Amino acid sequence: MGYKKKQxxxxxxxxxxxxxxxxxxxxxxNNIKSNLTEIVEDRYYKVSKVAEIRQLFSNSDREILFAANEANKSERAGSLDIINGNHSKLDNEIATLSSVANTVKGKKLLKELETNYGSYSVTEADIIQKIESGKGQANLQSLMSDQRDKRTKVITTMDSFKxxxxxxxxxxLKSSKQTYDQIIRFIILAVLISIVVIAITVIWMIRSTSKNLQSITNVIKNIDYNDLSEIPRIQFQSNDEIGDIAYSFNEMAGSLEAYNQKEKEFTAKISEQNWIQTRLAxxxxxxxxxIDLEVLGQRFISRLAPMVEASLGVIYLKRxxxxxxxxxxxxxxxxEGKEAGRTNFxxxxxxxGQCALEKRSQIINNVPDDYSLIKTGxxxxxxxxxxxxxxxxxxxxxxMVELASLTPFTEFQxxxxxxxxxxxxxxxxxVRGRMEIxxxxxxxxxxxxxxxxQSEELQSQSEEMQAQSEELQTQSEELRMINEQLEERNRDTELKSKELQRAKINLEAQAEELKQSSKYKSEFLANMSHELRTPLNSILILSEMLSDQGDSSLTSEQQEFARVIHSSGQDLLSLINDILDLSKVEVGKLDVVFDEMNVSELPELLKRNxxxxxxxxxxxxxxxxxxxxPDIFFTDQQRFQQILKNLLSNAFKFTEKGTVQVTIKRAEEELVAQWINTKGASSWLExxxxxxGIGISPEKQKIIFEAFQQGDGATMRKYGGTGLGLSICREFAKLLGGWIIVDSEEGEGSKFTLFIPSLPEGMKGAGDVSIAASQVAAAEVQEIAPPIEKEETVELSSGDILDEPEGDxxxxxxxxxxxxxxNRNIFALSNAxxxxxxxxxAAENGLECLEVLQNGHSIDAILMDIMMPEMDGYETMRRIRMNSMYDNLPIIALTAKAMKGxxxxxxxxxxxxxxxxxxKLDQLLSVMRVWLTN
Structure with missing residues (x-):
């Protein structure tokens, strides 16, 4: 029987x-209720009615006695009215009581009451008649006596009924009490019987289910919750709900085992992914x-093989x-040994070679017998x-990479x-690109x-030939006298002349090679400048847009990130410009413009920066x-200010506490004349x-003016930099006709002194301004890039930069x-x-640009890149200008090439x-404003 049926x-x-x-x-x-109803609604009602009838009857009898008394004659009429009224009421009450009588004896007594009251009523009527007539007092007494007898009968009958x-x-009432006692006894007996029945039923149900439940409990207690891979099952046969529970438990145990297995597999996959990401990092x-392919290959294969448990590994490079x-x-x-692997394929x-040809990987598990052996101790x-x-x-x-392992490679490997x-x-x-560079x-x-x-050797040979020629001239007389010696010396001279000619030819060839090498270097710097400036252009524009948008959705931290990116890009641009400037100085292609400079503004400029x-x-x-x-000084103002900025940047960088001071004074010509010829200079600045700051040791002062040189490795690691700043300062000072000297002690600070001439006619009238190397102790420390806003001179061919009006x-x-x-430049410029x-x-080359113009688009200005495929910017601009419609169309060339010309x-x-x-966006918008206004 099932548990449900038992219940x-x-x-x-x-x-x-x-x-x-x-x-x-x-x-x-209900029986008690019926008795109570009978007592209250029937018996009590009848008793109360009898009492009311007796009350009315007594009132009537008293009023008759009152009316029969001659002393009350004046009030007799009122008593008679009361008697008549009570008579009517008594008739109604007796009739009502007769209608509710439900027992034989009761009906009999009420019938007797009606009879006696009827006889009494007749006598009462006679008495009232006698009283009203006022006659027959003797008969009245007889009637009153008869009325008393009849009244007694009526009262006796009413008392009997009551x-x-x-x-x-x-x-x-007695019957109700007996019934109540029976209910109490019945309830007690029923409760006792109910307790016995319920106890028997519960014991029967518990005994039939407790054994099965105990079996289930024992199985559940035996479960190892730390290892759900094997859960015990409930072993018994039962067709009731307990059996269903056991079946459901066994099903649940199977599901938990399956889930536990899947969880272990998922955990294993996560571990594999973490392993892969860690090794990739x-x-x-x-x-x-x-920076070397052999180092890369050795480190790579040495690091990779142990990671995948490979015992042998080889990497082959394409040639x-x-x-x-x-x-x-x-x-x-x-x-180990030559047999471990071939040198090439x-x-x-x-x-x-086949995998390389097909560009696919392959795993071989059946290794041939002639394969390299894995050797151990x-x-x-x-x-x-x-x-x-x-x-x-x-x-x-x-x-190509080849690995061999003692165990098969797993899927995650x-x-x-x-x-x-x-x-x-x-x-x-x-790495290959860096090695080529x-x-x-x-x-x-x-x-x-x-x-x-070779140039020095040729110069030496030329001086030697000149000395021999002078010797020949002084000995001309001797040569005439000694013809044989003269002829011999002539032959020697002729031979040396031929050697000199060959040396000249070799020198010209070497000069051509030097020219070609300089050309390659210029092209390399131009290409490097272009390739670096192109992506740097997008970085600077977008970062400047992000950092300058005060109402953008970027957080303050993200805007600071954009400003850091823009600042870093500006630093990189400064480094590129420094390298190009230094290269231009070395080949003599840096333009120097001598013009008036207001020296009185210099202190304020330096303080502001x-x-x-x-x-x-x-x-x-x-x-x-x-x-x-003097207030007016003739020099190249841009190069002059760059020298001072570099010197001050270094001073601030290497000074942790104390003072940085700039002193501008007029140099004494007697002091300057000790080192150079002062011809052509109207005055000199010192x-x-x-x-x-930290100062410079004497042995380091001789190298810091060289390019990419710094005081020492510790300085470089602590303060950073590339070592170009002072090298550029020295070269710019030479271009301006001056020089720099340094006076420093390690730990005591440094003093850099710049001597610059005022040259109203430029370098053409400066005379010999070369510095005697033996008289000038040149030294240099590397430049820094502090987080300051550099003041740059922007050259616009169309005039000065216009101020942008509000709400332009x-x-x-x-x-x-x-x-x-x-596309990066297009994206950055388009958004700006x-x-x-x-x-x-937007157009991606010159041909697309011409197509846009031919399609009739109304164009107000063109921003033209130069280095483009299919048709470059030069050819595109030439073709546009061939059409007279576009003679006044502004075309602004934007190029990453920054070389001279x-x-x-x-x-x-x-x-x-x-x-x-x-x-710079401000520069671009200013130039566009000039041309769109014109």
């Missing part, structure tokens, strides 16, 4: 017994600061192209699995190897040094100018930059065509110009103006 049966019996019990109790209660009703009330860290393509062993891991040769054995995979960069195989090889191709290409630089330096040596730096570092900054310093409406609804093959209210059309070439091709990348 239904047990509780059904209990419910049935309770129903029977309640039914008996209800019946007894007593009868009261006896019935007592009998009903380790490999990526290892790539840093590697050659086309049919001559082969893969040469670059590095190996755990290799041709494309398509063997499994390595205890023996040697064949590997169990081989992994061969290509390293691909831009859909080209650049290397294969995934890891695939991700590692994706990054290796990029790294190989990057380093090779070109070394080759250029070697050629320059070789030409210098460096006061906040001094305040930030908590040091004192002073600028003093002697009264005898500018001292003094600091209380000039740009509203203007259409600008941007021609650039770099759209914020000014302009409409932007680029601006003139752009203007000759038809450009209205020229801006070099990376450009």
């Amino acid at each position: 239904l049966l047990g509780f059904g019996l209990i419910l049935l017994f309770l129903v029977v019990l309640l039914t008996g109790i209800v019946m007894m209660l 007593k009868y009703q009261e006896s019935l009330m007592n009998r009903a 380790d490999i990526a860290t290892m790539y840093q600061r590697i 050659g192209e086309g049919e001559n393509t082969k893969f040469v062993k670059l590095a190996s891991f755990a290799e 041709m494309l398509g040769e063997g499994l390595v 205890l023996g040697e054995t064949l590997p169990k699995s081989i992994f061969i995979a290509p390293v691909i960069f831009e859909d080209e195989v650049v290397a 294969e995934t890891f190897l695939g991700k590692v090889l994706e990054t290796l191709g990029i790294t190989i290409n990057s 380093e090779r070109l630089l070394k080759e250029s330096q070697a050629q320059t040094e070789e030409l210098q040596v 460096f006061d906040h730096v001094a305040h930030k570092k908590g040091i004192s900054f002073k600028v003093t100018k002697d009264k005898n310093v 500018i001292n930059v003094t600091d209380t 409406q000039l740009f509203k609804n203007k259409t600008v065509l941007i021609v650039d093959d770099d 110009l759209k914020q000014e209210g302009m409409q932007v059309i 680029d601006k003139e070439k752009c203007l000759q091709a038809g450009a209205s103006d020229y801006i070099s990348k990376p450009l």
Whole structure:
């Protein structure tokens, strides 16, 4: 029998017994209710009616006696009215009482009452008649006596009826009490029986289910909740609900075991992914600061093989192209002897060459017997699995990797190897590019040094020939006298002349090689400038837009990030410009413009640029100018200010506390004349930059003016920098006809002194301004890049920069065509110009630009890139200017090439103006405002 049926049966019996019990109790209660109703509603009602009838009857009888008395004659009429009224009431009451009588005896007594009251009523009527007539007093007394007898009968009858009703009330009350006692006894008995029945039922139900529940409880207690892989099952057969519970428990146990298994698998996958990401980060860290392919290959294979539990590993690097393509062993891991691996493979040769040809990886688990053995201190054995995979960069195989392991490679190891090889191709290409650049630089330096040596040898030979020629002239008389000696010496002279001619030819060839090398260097710097300025242009524009938008959705921290990016980009641009300036100085192609400079404004300029730096570092900054310093000074103001900024930047950088001071005074010509010829200079300035910083040791003062040189390694690590600042200062000072000297003690501070001449006629009238190297102790410390805003001179061919009016409406609804093959530049410029209210059309090369113009678009200005595929900016501008419709169309050339002559070439091709990348938004908008206004 099921647990549900047992419960239904047990509780059904209990419910049935309770129903029977309640039914008996209800019946007894109804009996008590009936008795009480009879007592209250019937017996008590009749008794009360009898009492009312007797009260009325007594009142009538008393009024008759009152009326019969002669003394009350005056009030007799009122008594008679009361008697008549009571008579009517008594008739009604007796009739009502007769209608509710429900017993034989009661009806009999009421019938007797009606008879006696009727006889009494007749006598009462006679008495009233006698009283009203006032006659027959003797008969009245007889009637009154008869009335008393009849009244006694009526009262006796009423008392009998009342007593009868009261006896019935007592009998009903006694019956109710007996019924109540029976109910109490019945309830006690029923409760006892119910307790017995319920106890028997509950014991029967508990005994039938407790055993099965105990079995389930024991199984649940035996579960190991720390290991749900094997959960015990409930073993018994039962068709009731307990059996269903056991079946459901067994099903739940199976589900938990399956879930536990899936959880373990998922945890294992997560662990594998974490393992892969950790190893990838380790490999990526290892790539840093590697500039040699052999070092890269050895470190890579040595790091990779242990990660995937490989016992042997080889990496092959691609050499050659086309049919001559082969893969040469670059590095190996755990290799012993020549038999451990071949030195090279041709494309398509063997499994390595075939995988390279097909650009796919392969895993071999059936290793051939002739494969390299894995050797240990205890023996040697064949590997169990081989992994061969290509390293691909831009859909080209650049290397091959082969690994051998004593255990088969797992799936997650294969995934890891695939991700590692994706990054290796990029790294190989990057290292190869750096090696090529380093090779070109070394080759250029070697050629320059070789030409210098050959030039010195040629100069020595030329001086020797000149001395011999003078000796021949002084001995001409002797040569005439000794013909044989003369002829011999003539032959010697002729031979030496031929040697001199050959040396001259060699010198011309070497000069041509030097010229070619300089050309290569210029092209290299131009290309480097272009490739760096192009992405830097987008970085500076976008970061400046983000940092300057006060109402943007960026947080203050994100805006600070943008400002840091913009500042770093400006520092990188300054470094590029420094390298180009230094290169221009070395080849003599840096333009120097001598013009008037107001020296009186110099202190204020320096204070404005460096006061906040001094305040930030908590040091004192002073600028003093002697009264005898002329206000007007002729020099190149831009180069002159750059020298001072570099010197002050170094002073602030290396000074942690104390003072930085600038003293501007007129140099004494007697002092200057000790070192150089002062011809052509109207006056000289002596500018001292003094600091209380770390100072420079005497042995380091001789090298710090060289390019890329610093005081020592510790200085470089602590303060940073590239070592170009003072080198540029020295070269700029030479260009301006001056020089720099240094006076410093380590730990005491430094003093840099700049001597600059005022040259109204420029360098042409300066005479000999070369500095005697033996008389000048040149020294230099590297420049710094403090977080200050540098003041830069912006050159605009169309005039000065215009101030942007508030709410500038000039740009509203203007259409600008941007021609650039770099989508980053298009994106940055488009967003910047759209914020000014302009409409932007983009073209990726010159042909697309011409198509836009031919389609009839109304263009207000064109921003033209120069270096583009298919048709460059020069040719595009020439073709636009060939159409007379576009004679007045503003074309602003934007180019990353910053070498000498680029601006003139752009203007000759038809450009209205020229801006070099990376450009500044303020500069671009100012130039556009000039041309759109015109």
